[in-house]
Amino acid sequence: MAMRLSAVDRDAEPTGTRVLLWLSRYGTILALVLLILFNLAFTRNFATWQTLNINLTQVSTIVIVAIGMTLVIGSGGIDLSVGSLMAIAGALAPLIFLNRIVEFPNIYVGVAFAFVIPVMIAGLFGYLNGWLITRFNVQPIVGTLILFIAGRGIAQSFTDSNQVIFTTPEFQFIGLGRVFGIPIQVLIMTVIVVLAAWTIRRTIFGKQLLAIGGNETAARLAGVRVTRIKRQVYTISGICSGIAGIIVIARNSAADSNLVGLGVELDAIAAVAVGGTLLTGGRAYVFGTLLGALIIQLVRFTLLANGVPDAAALVIKAGLIILAVWLQRRAAS
Amino acid sequence: MDGPLPLLRMEGMNKRFSGVPALSGASLDIDPGEVHALVGQNGAGKSTLIKILTGAYRKDAGDITFEGRRIEFASPEAAQRGGISTIYQEINLIPYRSVAENIFLGRPYRRFGFLDWPRMNREATELLRRFDVRIDVHEPLFAFNTAIQQMVAIARAVSFDAKLVIMDEPTSSLADNEVEILYGVIRQLRATGISVIFVSHKLDELYEVCDRVTVMRDGRTIATTSMAEISKLELVAAMLGRDMQSVRREGQTSFHGKSHGVHRDLLSADGLVAGTKVKNASVSVSSGEISGLAGLLGSGRTEVARLIFGVDQPDAGTIVMEGRAVKFAEPIDAINRGIGYCSEDRKVEGIVPEMSVRENLTLAILPRLSQWGIVDEVRQQEIVNKFIERLGIKTSGPDQKIRELSGGNQQKVLLARWLCLDPKVLILDEPTRGIDVGGKAEIQMLIRELAEAGLGVLMISSELEEVIEGSDRVFVLRDGRTVADLQREELSEIVVMTAMAHGEGTADGNAA
Amino acid sequence: MTYIPRLLRGQSVLLALALLVLFGAWRYDHFLGLFNVLTFLRYNSMFALIALGMCFVIMTGGIDLSVGSTAAMASVVAAYVSPYGLLPGLACGALAGIAVGVLNGLLITQLNILPFIATLASMLAASGLGLLLAGNESISVSYESGFTVIGQGDILGFPIPAWIAIMVFALGSLILNFTSFGRNILAVGGGEDAAHLMGLPVNRVKFIVYVISGLMAGLAGVQLAAQFGAGQPTEGLGWELFAIASVVVGGTLLTGGVGSVGATLSGVLLLGLVFNILNFENGMGFVSLRAHWQSILRGAFLLLVVIVQSRLALRVRRRIRLSAN
Numbered sequence A: 001m002a003m004r005l006s007a008v009d010r011d012a013e014p015t016g017t018r019v020l021l022w023l024s025r026y027g028t029i030l031a032l033v034l035l036i037l038f039n040l041a042f043t044r045n046f047a048t049w050q051t052l053n054i055n056l057t058q059v060s061t062i063v064i065v066a067i068g069m070t071l072v073i074g075s076g077g078i079d080l081s082v083g084s085l086m087a088i089a090g091a092l093a094p095l096i097f098l099n100r101i102v103e104f105p106n107i108y109v110g111v112a113f114a115f116v117i118p119v120m121i122a123g124l125f126g127y128l129n130g131w132l133i134t135r136f137n138v139q140p141i142v143g144t145l146i147l148f149i150a151g152r153g154i155a156q157s158f159t160d161s162n163q164v165i166f167t168t169p170e171f172q173f174i175g176l177g178r179v180f181g182i183p184i185q186v187l188i189m190t191v192i193v194v195l196a197a198w199t200i201r202r203t204i205f206g207k208q209l210l211a212i213g214g215n216e217t218a219a220r221l222a223g224v225r226v227t228r229i230k231r232q233v234y235t236i237s238g239i240c241s242g243i244a245g246i247i248v249i250a251r252n253s254a255a256d257s258n259l260v261g262l263g264v265e266l267d268a269i270a271a272v273a274v275g276g277t278l279l280t281g282g283r284a285y286v287f288g289t290l291l292g293a294l295i296i297q298l299v300r301f302t303l304l305a306n307g308v309p310d311a312a313a314l315v316i317k318a319g320l321i322i323l324a325v326w327l328q329r330r331a332a333s
Numbered sequence B: 001m002d003g004p005l006p007l008l009r010m011e012g013m014n015k016r017f018s019g020v021p022a023l024s025g026a027s028l029d030i031d032p033g034e035v036h037a038l039v040g041q042n043g044a045g046k047s048t049l050i051k052i053l054t055g056a057y058r059k060d061a062g063d064i065t066f067e068g069r070r071i072e073f074a075s076p077e078a079a080q081r082g083g084i085s086t087i088y089q090e091i092n093l094i095p096y097r098s099v100a101e102n103i104f105l106g107r108p109y110r111r112f113g114f115l116d117w118p119r120m121n122r123e124a125t126e127l128l129r130r131f132d133v134r135i136d137v138h139e140p141l142f143a144f145n146t147a148i149q150q151m152v153a154i155a156r157a158v159s160f161d162a163k164l165v166i167m168d169e170p171t172s173s174l175a176d177n178e179v180e181i182l183y184g185v186i187r188q189l190r191a192t193g194i195s196v197i198f199v200s201h202k203l204d205e206l207y208e209v210c211d212r213v214t215v216m217r218d219g220r221t222i223a224t225t226s227m228a229e230i231s232k233l234e235l236v237a238a239m240l241g242r243d244m245q246s247v248r249r250e251g252q253t254s255f256h257g258k259s260h261g262v263h264r265d266l267l268s269a270d271g272l273v274a275g276t277k278v279k280n281a282s283v284s285v286s287s288g289e290i291s292g293l294a295g296l297l298g299s300g301r302t303e304v305a306r307l308i309f310g311v312d313q314p315d316a317g318t319i320v321m322e323g324r325a326v327k328f329a330e331p332i333d334a335i336n337r338g339i340g341y342c343s344e345d346r347k348v349e350g351i352v353p354e355m356s357v358r359e360n361l362t363l364a365i366l367p368r369l370s371q372w373g374i375v376d377e378v379r380q381q382e383i384v385n386k387f388i389e390r391l392g393i394k395t396s397g398p399d400q401k402i403r404e405l406s407g408g409n410q411q412k413v414l415l416a417r418w419l420c421l422d423p424k425v426l427i428l429d430e431p432t433r434g435i436d437v438g439g440k441a442e443i444q445m446l447i448r449e450l451a452e453a454g455l456g457v458l459m460i461s462s463e464l465e466e467v468i469e470g471s472d473r474v475f476v477l478r479d480g481r482t483v484a485d486l487q488r489e490e491l492s493e494i495v496v497m498t499a500m501a502h503g504e505g506t507a508d509g510n511a512a
Numbered sequence C: 001m002t003y004i005p006r007l008l009r010g011q012s013v014l015l016a017l018a019l020l021v022l023f024g025a026w027r028y029d030h031f032l033g034l035f036n037v038l039t040f041l042r043y044n045s046m047f048a049l050i051a052l053g054m055c056f057v058i059m060t061g062g063i064d065l066s067v068g069s070t071a072a073m074a075s076v077v078a079a080y081v082s083p084y085g086l087l088p089g090l091a092c093g094a095l096a097g098i099a100v101g102v103l104n105g106l107l108i109t110q111l112n113i114l115p116f117i118a119t120l121a122s123m124l125a126a127s128g129l130g131l132l133l134a135g136n137e138s139i140s141v142s143y144e145s146g147f148t149v150i151g152q153g154d155i156l157g158f159p160i161p162a163w164i165a166i167m168v169f170a171l172g173s174l175i176l177n178f179t180s181f182g183r184n185i186l187a188v189g190g191g192e193d194a195a196h197l198m199g200l201p202v203n204r205v206k207f208i209v210y211v212i213s214g215l216m217a218g219l220a221g222v223q224l225a226a227q228f229g230a231g232q233p234t235e236g237l238g239w240e241l242f243a244i245a246s247v248v249v250g251g252t253l254l255t256g257g258v259g260s261v262g263a264t265l266s267g268v269l270l271l272g273l274v275f276n277i278l279n280f281e282n283g284m285g286f287v288s289l290r291a292h293w294q295s296i297l298r299g300a301f302l303l304l305v306v307i308v309q310s311r312l313a314l315r316v317r318r319r320i321r322l323s324a325n
Helices: A001-043 A050-075 A082-097 A107-135 A140-158 A169-176 A184-202 A203-215 A216-221 A226-252 A262-272 A287-303 A309-332 B046-053 B076-081 B098-105 B117-129 B144-158 B176-191 B203-209 B232-240 B301-308 B331-336 B346-350 B357-361 B375-389 B407-419 B439-454 B464-470 B491-501 C004-025 C034-060 C069-085 C088-111 C115-134 C160-178 C180-192 C192-197 C200-226 C239-249 C262-286 C292-324
Strands: B008-017 B022-028 B035-039 B061-066 B084-087 B162-170 B195-199 B212-217 B220-227 B263-272 B278-285 B289-292 B317-321 B324-326 B340-341 B424-431 B458-459 B473-478 B481-487
Touching: A001 A287, A001 A309, A050 A082, A050 A184, A050 A287, A050 B008, A050 B203, A050 B346, A082 A107, A082 A140, A082 A169, A082 A226, A107 A140, A107 B220, A140 A287, A140 B232, A140 B458, A140 C239, A140 C292, A169 A184, A184 A203, A184 A226, A184 A287, A203 A216, A203 A226, A203 B357, A216 A226, A216 B346, A226 B232, A226 B375, A262 A287, A287 A309, A309 C115, B008 B046, B008 C088, B022 B046, B022 B061, B035 B046, B035 B203, B046 B061, B046 B162, B046 B195, B046 C200, B076 B084, B084 B144, B084 B439, B084 C160, B098 B117, B098 B144, B117 B144, B144 B176, B176 B195, B176 B203, B203 B232, B203 C034, B212 B232, B212 B346, B232 B491, B263 B301, B263 B458, B278 B289, B278 B458, B278 B473, B289 B301, B289 B439, B289 B464, B301 B458, B317 C069, B331 B340, B331 B424, B340 B491, B346 B407, B357 B375, B357 B407, B375 B407, B375 B473, B407 B424, B407 B439, B407 C088, B439 B458, B439 B464, B464 B491, B473 B491, B481 B491, B491 C292, C004 C262, C034 C160, C034 C180, C034 C200, C034 C239, C034 C262, C069 C088, C069 C115, C069 C200, C069 C239, C088 C200, C115 C160, C115 C292, C160 C180, C160 C200, C160 C262, C180 C200, C192 C200, C239 C262, C239 C292, C262 C292
Parallel strands: B022 B220, B035 B195, B035 B212, B084 B162, B162 B195, B278 B481, B289 B458, B289 B473, B340 B424, B424 B458
Antiparallel strands: B008 B022, B008 B061, B212 B220, B263 B278, B263 B317, B317 B324, B473 B481
16 A cells, blocks of 8 residues: 555656646647637637637737737846837827828828838837847836836827827728738738747847847857847837737727827736746747737636626736746746 | 864765765864965865855765854854854945945844944944944945955954854955955954954965965865965965876876977967956967966956957957957957857856757857848758767757756857857867866867867866866966966976966976 | 935935926916915825835835736725725725735745736736726715725825825835834845845845835725725726836836935925926916826936936946956
């Protein structure tokens, strides 16, 4: 009897570790699958094209921002300014296509500029974050806090704190249009996810970025231009925010600088954490972030569809974050 | 017992780290009111011994008697309360807090339940005045230079009624005049009956302040003797494990043969000066040659390498590469000119632990493997395969995380990181440190092969035989100055050791 | 001699504050009027409480993102309990805050989760709990029980919230400067390893500062409910970041180890005054300076402080590196 017990004990320890490792690696997918199975069983009209589209549409802008955040976190930083940069891009775009700044000969030229300029400006502000962080050796939390606070004010100053309402289908297709029944914003999200995953896996930029996050000293000694890469990462995060900002205002037919992107930095960080990217840098799971965002969205949807108040989703989200981070921590040690 | 009791007696100390012995029967005796030097190479076991004494590590076996009582401290704090204080190399105080507060943190004076600042400030001023240090104790610690910060640490120790103060390389970042102040304080301590364990590698200072010396090597205590009875050369020989009679023995390492033919001057650094560590260092490297850079710990070897590689900037001095003066603002500039640098600290400055062998190996060459920023994975794989095979890196595959590899194999990956760049000059800082015997031989053989193929190598090593047998030319650093430039014909252990011991590398070899 | 360095450091904020007050007094008729001053103090005392808690947390090198939603949740709790009287309302609001603080402290010291993530999660949880409790609505406070006095009442013609803030800050300053616990906070933030080697109770110190921060958020929540007559589960968004900004403007280093309670108060007042002055400017009607200038100016202040601080930090780092190598 005693022998059998001790044999079990001996097996139990490695099994526990193995389960932990397995969970830390595939836990996100497992959680998503379980959520889907649960919904298939208990939520009416779950397996419909419409449900899928609703969920994907709602999650797309968060995913786009979270991808930029994943890269920033992979390099060992964080970006709190994403929501404000969304607001800046969102405030700027209508001014351009409504010809408030320059008179464009036709609406398509205006719309083209309305896509490109705000995104570039958001990228520029992202670069500013990176400059501040590398030039003054400021902690990323503080460095990006500045634009978190000032950025929304800047956005409001574009429209004098007024909400700009518009109906411009040429512009709004980015938030409302569909191709083969798939919302365009979902397509954009997909492209960005794939592009980011490819960047991390295949480009020198991606590898150097992770090297900086993993060991900045070693990276510098191996010839990585740390300052340059960091500035680029924050620029990319700014660009992602800009794109998300444009999609949000197109979807809403209105640019309200007070609300666009409000609190999105927390959603994005939550998605990154649930997706298994440690906040200590050196790793960046782009698809994990996508899954993380989907899980958070699906939890919310599941609860709503089953009559549980939205607020409960927040509590569950909190639990998910702690669980994910704790799993990663345990598996790492 | 008769005779004066020693203040501290450590006997038969054993300690293993995951099976590898760090201490095997080491011992240490400290008399009351003496300044006792503790010397030895890296890995000799000094710091393990001290950490056991101060409660940072647990001993596996052995007896510690302090003030006549058997002791075993559970933590550095307990040791401090028990009368043993340590002044660490990186000063373990809190820079933003005031001098007075740093002295009294953890057991402040109180009045009516609240902190009694006037009294703490008064006593701190008083305490420092005893060491002839007159400063405003309200100022934050960082406002003062390192020497003063050390005084503060010592004052803290004394205020704990320390009977024994351990100083771990206290002078390593002090300027010359600051060192004098420290000596004064040490003599003051001795005069008040406090004993000092003085860990240092600068021979002159040992003779300046210490009464006795204990030499450790390979986890054992080799000798304990009065400073007056041992010459510098004998001391160096004891530390390096050389028998004075047979210092000319050869063939311990895997460096065989020396390179031949005429060599091109590749890189030379002249009169480098930086901070308090590098005072006037000159080295040069030729193609197809191994230049050794020897010197005791703290002589400024690593600092020189960092200056050459553009990690730090020199205050003065010139670096010439292939006939042209160069200035490297960043490591990448040095890399682009064909220099590679394997740092001494693999963990902190070498590997990116979470990344695979493949990524670590190709980290430096990535820019050359990419077109429009996209990594050519086929070529990357070719390089990785080639170097895994050529250097015999033992790994389950290129995707294995580098942190899972043994030290020797990690080092090979880091070597490969530079070799795949086909550099002209490779700076190797302690290339075989912490690597087992087999791995060591392999790496030494490899370095020689590379030199044969035309690479210029600057090799820093603490191991005398490695430097002497491996190098075609040896520069000896002493206290940040190049004191000897020895050609192949002049190389012998006695000459190198003499240079380390006395400064001038020439003949008076039998000073012992 | 004793506090000259500390005073000097606080003075730049104090100076800016004084200049701003002088500017306001010179430019606007009713700026120093009783009504404006009292309203200003009443409203900002809420943020002052939160900033004080944040200041303690940041001095240990941590951060607490949960304060805003904790305050919102506590306001709901206090509103529910308010019919039973002032003390029960106050106590339950404070307890709600403490509960979140305890959770934060446990996550950070026991599970070793980064403060940023741990408090991010508890921020979400507190916000969710507040909304659940309140059923997504504002909860009206009982006016009969005397609960609202704590937010709307005066003592000696001075708003009670301001009295509370003054007392809490005086207490905070006393703790920081004249107790071992206060000095341990700064030691832990200034060098955790060194503090550990000195035998300071690092984990206990960390745990307690998060509880304090939770308590302060709870008190702010009670204020929120009492001043505006309702528990408001949707309030508090972004408060944490404004609290961080006031702490940083007050000269507290975000890396920990340096900080001052008085300067934090100055930081809160400074950022609050910017808003107040903008209101007056709009009232005068000469230029239309909208509210958004407030955030731009706040950001600019923060930028300025961060750049100045980076100089100081660089100087310290040089010294430390010199001694470390």
